[in-house]
Amino acid sequence: MTKCSLVVIGTELTRGIIADRHGQLVSKEMTHIGVHMSEIVAIPDDGTITPVLRALKKNNDIIIVTGGLGPTQDDMTRKCIAEVFSTTLVRDEKCFETLRKRVGENKALGANEKQAYIPKGFTVMENPNGTAPGFYGSDCGTYVFALPGPPREMEPMFYSSVLPKVKDLLDIEDVERYEYSSFITAEARLEELTERYEGIDWATRFQDYKISLYASSSDKTKIDLAFKALSAELGPYRLVEGNTSALDILIERVKEKGALIAAAESCTGGLLSSLLTSKPGASDFFLGSVVSYNPSVKMDVLGVSRETVERYGVVSDECALQMADGVREVCGADYSVSVTGVAGPGESEGKKVGTVSFGFSSKERESVSFTLHFSSWGRESIRRKAAVVAMLALSAYINGEDVVSISREWTNI
Amino acid sequence: MTKCSLVVIGTELTRGIIADRHGQLVSKEMTHIGVHMSEIVAIPDDGTITPVLRALKKNNDIIIVTGGLGPTQDDMTRKCIAEVFSTTLVRDEKCFETLRKRVGENKALGANEKQAYIPKGFTVMENPNGTAPGFYGSDCGTYVFALPGPPREMEPMFYSSVLPKVKDLLDIEDVERYEYSSFITAEARLEELTERYEGIDWATRFQDYKISLYASSSDKTKIDLAFKALSAELGPYRLVEGNTSALDILIERVKEKGALIAAAESCTGGLLSSLLTSKPGASDFFLGSVVSYNPSVKMDVLGVSRETVERYGVVSDECALQMADGVREVCGADYSVSVTGVAGPGESEGKKVGTVSFGFSSKERESVSFTLHFSSWGRESIRRKAAVVAMLALSAYINGEDVVSISREWTNI
Numbered sequence: 001m002t003k004c005s006l007v008v009i010g011t012e013l014t015r016g017i018i019a020d021r022h023g024q025l026v027s028k029e030m031t032h033i034g035v036h037m038s039e040i041v042a043i044p045d046d047g048t049i050t051p052v053l054r055a056l057k058k059n060n061d062i063i064i065v066t067g068g069l070g071p072t073q074d075d076m077t078r079k080c081i082a083e084v085f086s087t088t089l090v091r092d093e094k095c096f097e098t099l100r101k102r103v104g105e106n107k108a109l110g111a112n113e114k115q116a117y118i119p120k121g122f123t124v125m126e127n128p129n130g131t132a133p134g135f136y137g138s139d140c141g142t143y144v145f146a147l148p149g150p151p152r153e154m155e156p157m158f159y160s161s162v163l164p165k166v167k168d169l170l171d172i173e174d175v176e177r178y179e180y181s182s183f184i185t186a187e188a189r190l191e192e193l194t195e196r197y198e199g200i201d202w203a204t205r206f207q208d209y210k211i212s213l214y215a216s217s218s219d220k221t222k223i224d225l226a227f228k229a230l231s232a233e234l235g236p237y238r239l240v241e242g243n244t245s246a247l248d249i250l251i252e253r254v255k256e257k258g259a260l261i262a263a264a265e266s267c268t269g270g271l272l273s274s275l276l277t278s279k280p281g282a283s284d285f286f287l288g289s290v291v292s293y294n295p296s297v298k299m300d301v302l303g304v305s306r307e308t309v310e311r312y313g314v315v316s317d318e319c320a321l322q323m324a325d326g327v328r329e330v331c332g333a334d335y336s337v338s339v340t341g342v343a344g345p346g347e348s349e350g351k352k353v354g355t356v357s358f359g360f361s362s363k364e365r366e367s368v369s370f371t372l373h374f375s376s377w378g379r380e381s382i383r384r385k386a387a388v389v390a391m392l393a394l395s396a397y398i399n400g401e402d403v404v405s406i407s408r409e410w411t412n413i
Numbered sequence: 414m415t416k417c418s419l420v421v422i423g424t425e426l427t428r429g430i431i432a433d434r435h436g437q438l439v440s441k442e443m444t445h446i447g448v449h450m451s452e453i454v455a456i457p458d459d460g461t462i463t464p465v466l467r468a469l470k471k472n473n474d475i476i477i478v479t480g481g482l483g484p485t486q487d488d489m490t491r492k493c494i495a496e497v498f499s500t501t502l503v504r505d506e507k508c509f510e511t512l513r514k515r516v517g518e519n520k521a522l523g524a525n526e527k528q529a530y531i532p533k534g535f536t537v538m539e540n541p542n543g544t545a546p547g548f549y550g551s552d553c554g555t556y557v558f559a560l561p562g563p564p565r566e567m568e569p570m571f572y573s574s575v576l577p578k579v580k581d582l583l584d585i586e587d588v589e590r591y592e593y594s595s596f597i598t599a600e601a602r603l604e605e606l607t608e609r610y611e612g613i614d615w616a617t618r619f620q621d622y623k624i625s626l627y628a629s630s631s632d633k634t635k636i637d638l639a640f641k642a643l644s645a646e647l648g649p650y651r652l653v654e655g656n657t658s659a660l661d662i663l664i665e666r667v668k669e670k671g672a673l674i675a676a677a678e679s680c681t682g683g684l685l686s687s688l689l690t691s692k693p694g695a696s697d698f699f700l701g702s703v704v705s706y707n708p709s710v711k712m713d714v715l716g717v718s719r720e721t722v723e724r725y726g727v728v729s730d731e732c733a734l735q736m737a738d739g740v741r742e743v744c745g746a747d748y749s750v751s752v753t754g755v756a757g758p759g760e761s762e763g764k765k766v767g768t769v770s771f772g773f774s775s776k777e778r779e780s781v782s783f784t785l786h787f788s789s790w791g792r793e794s795i796r797r798k799a800a801v802v803a804m805l806a807l808s809a810y811i812n813g814e815d816v817v818s819i820s821r822e823w824t825n826i
Contacts, residue, residue: 014450016441022435022560023455028429038461042436042453052452053467263704269695270686273704277682280758280792288710290703291676291686297701297744301714331710345693349434379693 002170005060007052007069009077010149010373011044021151022066023253029163032203032216033172035062035104039050057084057142062166064158067149069132071111072120078135081146086140089117095124096135102131125161129153136165141273143169176383180213181244183392184413185234186375188209193233197226209275209388210245235390235409236401246391247275253395254285254335261394263289264302264323266314266340267356272387292323298340302326303366317340317369320359324369328361337394338362338369339386343379356386358407360397368397370407385413415583416451417443418469422480422490423562424457425516434564435479440807442576445590445616446583448475449546462493463657470497470555475579477571480562485523491548494559495532498552499713502530508546515544538574542566549578556582591636594657596801597826599788600624606646610639622688622801623658634746648822649814650805659804660688660733667698667748670778674807675744676702677715679727679753680769683765685800705736711753711780715739726752726762730782733772737782743776748775750807752799756792769799771820781810783820798826 006026006076014019023040030037038060044053045068056063061138068077082089096116100108108116116130118124122137130153136145145162147154182190187206190213194202199222205212231239240249254261267271273289276282291402292298295314299306304319312318320338328336341356342348354374361367372389374382389410393403425431438455443450451473456465457812469476469652481490495502509529514522521529528545531537535550538558538576543566543644549558558575560567568691595603600619603626612635618625628636630790635678644652653662667674678685686702689695705711712719716739725731736751754760754769767787774780785802787795 013436014440014453015444016437016439018436020453022428024429024432026429031428037429038456039465040427040433040455044449048451162624166708186417188809219640260707262710265683265686269699270683270688270702270704273678273683273706274681275683277704277706278793281680281710283706286682287707288703288705288714289683291683291690292701293686293690293696294700294744297675300745301701301703316816330714331707332713369573380691404682 001061003038004030004035004064004166005039005041005056005059006037007049007056007063008040008042008149009049009065009067010042011046013042013230014044022154025052025155026064026158028203028205029158030166032201033163033167033170033212035166035170045075047076047080049077050083052079053084053144057140057144060142063142063144063168063332064162064281065144065146066154069115069134069146069148071114071131075114077146078114078117078119081144083348085119085137085144087121087137090120091116092118092124092133096244098126098133099131114163114398125157127153127157129156134161136162141166150344157299170211170253173314176218176220177216178212178227178241179243180227180239180241182211182213182234182239183209183237183388184410185211185238189412192228194226197222200226205402209384213239234404235411237396238410245281246388246395250276250391250395250398251279251285253398257334257398258392259334259398260287260332261285262287262327262331262336264327264338264359265289265291265344266293266298266338268339268383268390269293269343269385271336271383272339272390275387275391287333290330292329293375298323302330315355315357315371317357317359317371320357320369320371321361321367322359324359324361326369328363328391335394335398337390337397338392341382342385343382343386354382356382356389358386358390358393360394360403363396365400368404370404372407372410372413374413389413414472415448415475417448417579418452418454418473419450420462420465420469420476420478421453421455421562422458422462422478423455424459426455427457436656439477439571441616441618441666442571443579445614445627446576446580448579448583458488460489460493463496464492466497466557467491470553470557470638475582476555476557477665478559478574481565482528482547482559482561484527484544490559491527491530494557494606498532498550498557500534500550500552503533504529505531505537505546511539511546512544529774538570539549540566540570542569547574549575573589578781580762587745589631590627590631591640591654592656593628593640593652593654594679595624595626595647595652596622596650596659596805597823598624598651602825606643607639611644612636613639616737622797625656625706626652635694648824649819650809651823659801659808660692663689663804663808663811664692666811670747670811672698672747673700673745673810674698675700675742675746675749676803677749677751677753677772678702678704679706679711679736679751679797680756681803682706683751684757684796685750685752688800688804690758703740703743711723711736715743715822726763727763728768728770728774728784730770730784731768733782733784734774734780735772737772737774738780741776748811750803750810752803753820754795754799756799758792763786765795767795769795769802771799771803773807773816775810778810778813781817783817785820785823785826787826802826
């Protein structure tokens with residue numbers, strides 16, 4: 001099995017000023033193409049690079065080095081790599097030309113010039129986002145790739161230069177990678193479901209409001225079938241193609257209709273509105289919202305009836321319906337959504353933590369509502385899931401779909 | 414100089430499933446007490462622990478190992494440490510007793526029993542949050558500390574057992590460490606300001622809504638003087654003692670008065686309300702809020718006059734004042750706060766990005782408002798700063814302070 005190690009260089013890491021971001025990225029991608037990561041090492045910008053590289057060279061087929069390529073005195077990565085990989089540094093004229101164009105004639109000489117020095121016989125990797133190019137080469141069967149440290153320089157170079165070259169070295173068939181976005185589903189459940197589909201290499205990445213799911217296989221038909229089956233298993237809107245978010249889906253729907261929306265929140269406490277306004281241009285479709293945390297605000301501002309509160313409670317289909325109707329009217333919106341639930345800790349009105357009701361109202365259609373029961377993973381998780389459900393279900397409602405039926409398909413949430 | 418390395422063990426790290434959290438913590442604390450971190454190494458749960466430990470033992474005074482102490486077959490940390498540190502594993506009866514109490518008689522034998530085996534001659538470190546205890550010992554002048562991998566187990570043990578023992582070994586004078594919380598001030602500015610005070614070791618930690626500032630010195634008088642001078646320089650509420658948040662400060666004030674509060678938001682779009690409701694018990698003091706994103710909602714729901722909007726604009730002291738009065742009345746609150754500003758991108762009403770007006774209203778006092786000009790670091794940063802200012806200034810207002818004068822002292826924000 002091909003073995004790879006990553007060396008992350010930077011005194012800001014070993015002094016605890018910043019946390020490493022490259023380790024997880026490189027490990028995930030290498031694991032994905034069947035390479036075994038044997039070590040991830042962070043070391044300071046000092047002479048220890050040489051012994052560390054020397055030791056790793058003995059036991060690895062690939063070494064990826066990040067950081068220490070800048071113009072300052074501490075940055076000695078290029079010198080150490082040349083030494084360990086039995087070569088010397090030479091000025092690469094093409095790199096020097098690029099540098100000169102970037103920083104100007106005067107600044108290109110002096111400390112900056114160092115960045116145009118590359119180990120002899122090595123291949124240059126262009127850096128579109130910074131002054132220091134990367135490079136790779138090999139000695140005694142071990143390849144070394146050197147990349148700059150800042151993530152915005154390192155990450156694109158890793159994907160455009162390192163990963164394709166490693167695949168090439170390994171003679172990996174050019175498998176395509178497909179990305180999907182998954183909502184209101186636990187990562188563990190996705191992993192359990194994807195295990196059923198053989199011949200596809202799956203990977204997941206958890207983010208605050210979604211999970212990215214990657215599938216790769218040389219057989220696209222297999223992936224298409226698996227995607228169809230997974231979508232059917234999870235229900236509408238829980239797994240969609242591409243890199244998207246619940247907010248992106250909603251914005252697209254809202255813009256299609258030229259609709260103005262409003263929201264009434266209770267357990268989410270403003271989180272839904274905060275998400276709806278998180279991107280520039282929110283004022284084109286979002287009028288406003290009422291966070292009716294206290295029942296008095298539900299009644300006084302949104303017009304929920306006292307009877308509803310007393311008979312059904314504030315976490316109920318009935319209350320959610322009246323909240324949605326109320327906020328639409330109060331804000332003069334075309335469509336509205338409401339969220340009211342038990343975020344915990346502790347039950348409320350005899351309803352379990354994770355019980356959340358959603359309401360939807362429009363000028364043209366009947367108002368509807370439904371109640372979901374989230375498996376409880378704490379207050380913050382319930383609030384987040386509820387905000388995502390509100391955005392997805394509102395998208396469906398605006399699209400004329402039957403959100404109550406859709407909600408029945410959302411099991412295991 | 415004392416040299417330390419950290420070995421983080423876990424296949425979930427080298428497969429990129431999770432990112433390491435221990436590297437930064439350990440590095441920061443070790444650097445803080447004058448220990449040089451020479452390597453931070455992540456390796457899988459396999460036999461490579463032995464050669465890695467052996468190599469590090471030659472060049473380090475201290476090795477901290479996390480992970481691989483659990484009951485599963487892959488977890489071989491204790492075996493490898495015993496081997497490299499020239500000892501054998503023995504069952505520690507006290508550990509076994511603790512384990513038995515925790516998991517029950519039946520489960521204590523079998524795979525779990527492994528966790529009660531400790532290298533002979535080593536000292537046990539108790540783990541209040543899990544089943545696997547930690548341990549430390551030395552061989553040939555190198556100390557090794559072994560801790561479980563999960564952060565909620567590792568972190569408290571690191572602070573209560575490892576750090577004190579390392580200080581003890583180094584015979585470090587017991588310098589006290591004082592913690593402060595800083596708001597709406599850039600980390601770079603704090604670092605620039607603290608540089609003026611010699612004889613104090615400063616460290617900062619950026620978090621989403623605050624910066625923690627740590628000061629250590631054997632001379633408490635120096636720290637007290639520096640804190641006073643820094644507070645005076647920054648103005649009220651921007652630097653406070655202890656580990657606290659703007660929300661904690663507000664909650665304390667609100668509870669003292671038994672007050673009920675409400676909020677009117679515009680540019681923060683629900684973020685302020687979302688923060689106010691982020692902790693359990695928010696319903697004790699928070700009634701609700703109106704997110705009046707569109708001017709029509711400011712007028713129709715909050716009662717801002719058309720004249721105010723047309724003459725002064727929605728980002729103005731006048732509009733903020735009426736928003737605060739309006740939401741207090743609409744929600745029936747004792748106190749209210751409002752935020753309306755330009756979060757960007759792009760100017761609005763001829764007002765620059767980062768211009769934000771705040772209003773405050775109460776039953777008993779005159780309503781007041783002020784406008785701040787945040788240095789623009791993007792939409793999200795302006796929204797966050799505005800939410801923090803709203804909470805701090807509301808705390809001051811509830812306390813009967815003159816918030817308009819306070820706001821004039823908040824320069825460089």
